[in-house]
Amino acid sequence: MTTTPQTVTHEKTRGKAGLVSVLGDHQPATEQTLQGDVLLKKLYDILKPNSLLDINVNLSVNQGNILPTAGMTGLVLYNKDYEPVSLLCVPPHSKPKDYVVTDPFETGAFIIGKIDSTHELIAVNNIADAVELAYLLMAENVTILASRDEWSFNDMVKHFAQDSCVTIMATADVKDEVTKPLIGANVRAIITSERTVLEHLDYGNLSYKAILALDDTKIVELRSVGWPEPESLSTDPSKQTPYPIEAWSGLLQRVIKKIAHYTQVPEAMVGQCLLGGLAHMGQAHVDAPFGYKHMPTSLIIITEGESGSGKTQAMDLTHYKIKEHEQKRYEEYIIRHDEHKLQLASLKGPELKEYQATTPAPYNPERLFKDATIEPILDKFVSSEITDASWSTDDAAQFFNGHTMKGDTAGNALAAITDLYSGGEVNRTRSMKTQHANPHTKAFNVRMTLMLMAQRIILEPALTDDMMNQQGFLARALIACPDSLQGYRTWDDINRRQQSPYRDTDLIAYWDRCNDLLDPVASNAPTDDKGAPKRFKMRWHDAQTEQVFYEHMQVIENRQAKGKTLEYLKAYASRMAENASRIASLIAFFDKRQTITTDDIKRAFMLVEYSTAERLRYQDATPTGEQSDLEKLSIWLVSKAKAYKPAVLNKSYVTQNAPNALRGKKLNFLLDDLESMGHIRLESDVRRRLVYVNPRLIID
Numbered sequence: 079m080t081t082t083p084q085t086v087t088h089e090k091t092r093g094k095a096g097l098v099s100v101l102g103d104h105q106p107a108t109e110q111t112l113q114g115d116v117l118l119k120k121l122y123d124i125l126k127p128n129s130l131l132d133i134n135v136n137l138s139v140n141q142g143n144i145l146p147t148a149g150m151t152g153l154v155l156y157n158k159d160y161e162p163v164s165l166l167c168v169p170p171h172s173k174p175k176d177y178v179v180t181d182p183f184e185t186g187a188f189i190i191g192k193i194d195s196t197h198e199l200i201a202v203n204n205i206a207d208a209v210e211l212a213y214l215l216m217a218e219n220v221t222i223l224a225s226r227d228e229w230s231f232n233d234m235v236k237h238f239a240q241d242s243c244v245t246i247m248a249t250a251d252v253k254d255e256v257t258k259p260l261i262g263a264n265v266r267a268i269i270t271s272e273r274t275v276l277e278h279l280d281y282g283n284l285s286y287k288a289i290l291a292l293d294d295t296k297i298v299e300l301r302s303v304g305w306p307e308p309e310s311l312s313t314d315p316s317k318q319t320p321y322p323i324e325a326w327s328g329l330l331q332r333v334i335k336k337i338a339h340y341t342q343v344p345e346a347m348v349g350q351c352l353l354g355g356l357a358h359m360g361q362a363h364v365d366a367p368f369g370y371k372h373m374p375t376s377l378i379i380i381t382e383g384e385s386g387s388g389k390t391q392a393m394d395l396t397h398y399k400i401k402e403h404e405q406k407r408y409e410e411y412i413i414r415h416d417e418h419k420l421q422l423a424s425l426k427g428p429e430l431k432e433y434q435a436t437t438p439a440p441y442n443p444e445r446l447f448k449d450a451t452i453e454p455i456l457d458k459f460v461s462s463e464i465t466d467a468s469w470s471t472d473d474a475a476q477f478f479n480g481h482t483m484k485g486d487t488a489g490n491a492l493a494a495i496t497d498l499y500s501g502g503e504v505n506r507t508r509s510m511k512t513q514h515a516n517p518h519t520k521a522f523n524v525r526m527t528l529m530l531m532a533q534r535i536i537l538e539p540a541l542t543d544d545m546m547n548q549q550g551f552l553a554r555a556l557i558a559c560p561d562s563l564q565g566y567r568t569w570d571d572i573n574r575r576q577q578s579p580y581r582d583t584d585l586i587a588y589w590d591r592c593n594d595l596l597d598p599v600a601s602n603a604p605t606d607d608k609g610a611p612k613r614f615k616m617r618w619h620d621a622q623t624e625q626v627f628y629e630h631m632q633v634i635e636n637r638q639a640k641g642k643t644l645e646y647l648k649a650y651a652s653r654m655a656e657n658a659s660r661i662a663s664l665i666a667f668f669d670k671r672q673t674i675t676t677d678d679i680k681r682a683f684m685l686v687e688y689s690t691a692e693r694l695r696y697q698d699a700t701p702t703g704e705q706s707d708l709e710k711l712s713i714w715l716v717s718k719a720k721a722y723k724p725a726v727l728n729k730s731y732v733t734q735n736a737p738n739a740l741r742g743k744k745l746n747f748l749l750d751d752l753e754s755m756g757h758i759r760l761e762s763d764v765r766r767r768l769v770y771v772n773p774r775l776i777i778d
Contacts, residue, residue, distance in 0.1 A: 109122060133167055155179075155188055235263065253269050266298070319691040354379050356667070356668055361374055376499055397446070445466060452469075459504045466525040470528075627658070630680075662682040708755075
């Protein structure tokens with residue numbers, strides 16, 4: 079006798095109450111009722127509790143449709159709040175796609191394990207794999223989420239990812255197909271090479287932890303895919319910029335690292351001293367290309383260093399052969415000076431007059447100045463005593479606070495220095511009525527490098543001084559303000575004390591090259607008929623090299639536009655490319671090359687960018703603890719959007735609800751800035767404008 083299964087009808091009228099009522103009408107499945115189904119029996123052994131039901135009637139839960147569920151096993155599907163939302167009804171000896179679901183419009187998962195903060199949620203797209211994974215990972219703190227079918231998998235993952243990170247798994251050959259629909263969601267993808275995680279567990283006999291540690295296993299945070307690392311909005315000048323040691327290569331990079339080791343000073347300080355040394359040597363021999371002309375390779379270098387931080391020691395090693403060369407020239411000068419003086423004392427009458435007329439007193443050949451003022455150096459240029467010089471000091475207080483930069487002389491001194499930097503010219507027009515009047519008032523084609531190291535108490539006021547900024551002096555400077563290593567240096571290591579920089583092969587090679595470059599004859603550098611250096615005009619290696627230079631220059635130009643990072647630092651930004659060409663020329667000069675390569679350019683711009691970042695630390699820096707408008711808006715957007723997955727807000731909501739001080743015309747500029755700095759993304763969706771927040775900013 080055949081019986082017709084009873085039909086239980088229930089319209090879903092209020093939330094999930096209908097399903098809860100239906101669940102109460104059925105008994106939990108037993109081992110006996112599941113005995114013939116290997117998969118469900120295995121699932122029962124894992125679960126034990128009441129997530130499996132014996133369905134003895136045809137159910138009608140959704141819109142009154144009668145479902146042929148009698149005789150099936152019901153698997154309860156839950157939402158992220160662990161509320162039952164649907165039944166997945168599986169026939170005996172279940173076959174793929176032979177199931178029925180009481181409500182296909184609800185998003186739920188069959189859950190094996192606990193939903194709490196201690197368990198990792200792992201999502202799979204079928205019950206069979208869910209059971210196998212659960213069986214193999216019983217000892218791990220994991221919870222398996224199984225979708226009712228593979229078509230509802232993505233919706234299920236996104237639903238549960240609203241509250242917690244969900245792990246999915248794929249092999250490399252289907253990675254894009256699996257991950258692309260979930261990009262932006264709070265999902266972690268485990269990508270294995272050929273074997274699936276399940277195969278590694280089952281056949282490879284590996285633990286879950288061991289699988290994650292395999293060299294060819296990749297773990298990708300999908301919510302951050304496609305988003306850049308957001309730029310820092312902080313304007314706190316106490317945070318130093320990482321020094322780009324990779325901007326140097328070969329011997330010069332090794333020299334910086336070695337000197338930093340021996341002197342226990344920051345690499346940035348050594349790098350600045352090395353630039354000063356290269357400029358001192360190179361400015362006498364080469365000019366740098368820029369546009370339709372060439373310019374000096376002189377540099378203005380400013381470095382912050384506290385008293386006792388190692389400024390002197392770093393300069394002593396980078397300028398070792400320069401100082402030795404200066405000493406040798408000075409000693410020769412003293413001998414000539416004394417001989418000239420003796421000759422004057424030994425001659426009388428016509429012989430004395432003839433000697434004085436034909437043999438002028440020798441000039442002091444000093445070109446490396448430490449304690450000085452700008453006026454006597456300019457006079458040496460004008461009187462043709464020297465054609466190039468460096469004012470290099472580890473105590474720049476005399477420059478910034480001395481007579482040169484005080485009162486009425488400051489403006490004239492700064493103008494003279496900038497003229498020297500830009501075109502190698504000196505103008506010393508004076509009254510001719512004085513006893514010591516000099517008919518020589520100008521000098522052309524001369525060079526001067528400034529390398530100034532000072533304490534913060536000296537440097538910080540200078541970097542914000544209106545005259546030094548407006549006169550263009552600071553705009554031409556390469557600036558570094560590294561943190562001191564004082565308090566972290568090692569003095570009691572016997573092995574360290576036995577190491578000597580003067581026996582170091584890299585430093586010896588560097589000093590040998592300096593000797594060659596300082597001696598025009600030994601280095602085969604061109605000279606005029608008087609033996610003075612005849613500067614070589616450095617060239618680009620080829621047209622592509624020149625194009626790369628101007629592409630870098632264009633990027634800097636674009637960053638000076640309204641609302642961009644260099645908007646308020648235009649004078650400084652306009653000199654960045656000039657300094658890069660000078661540095662690239664000096665690098666080529668040190669290598670005894672006559673052309674600048676693309677690699678030289680890229681490295682030079684890295685050093686210029688470092689200096690720019692350091693300069694920005696002192697430009698309109700907000701007081702400690704005070705946030706800029708960009709920081710305030712970014713923090714507010716993150717706080718409001720973090721509740722949504724993905725983190726997105728309607729722009730109209732932002733316009734109406736952002737902090738009062740940030741609204742109005744200002745808001746659009748701030749949003750554009752945040753987008754350019756990788757904090758947000760502005761997109762359109764039909765008639766709406768949306769503000770997506772970079773998930774890297776959201777801390778769970």
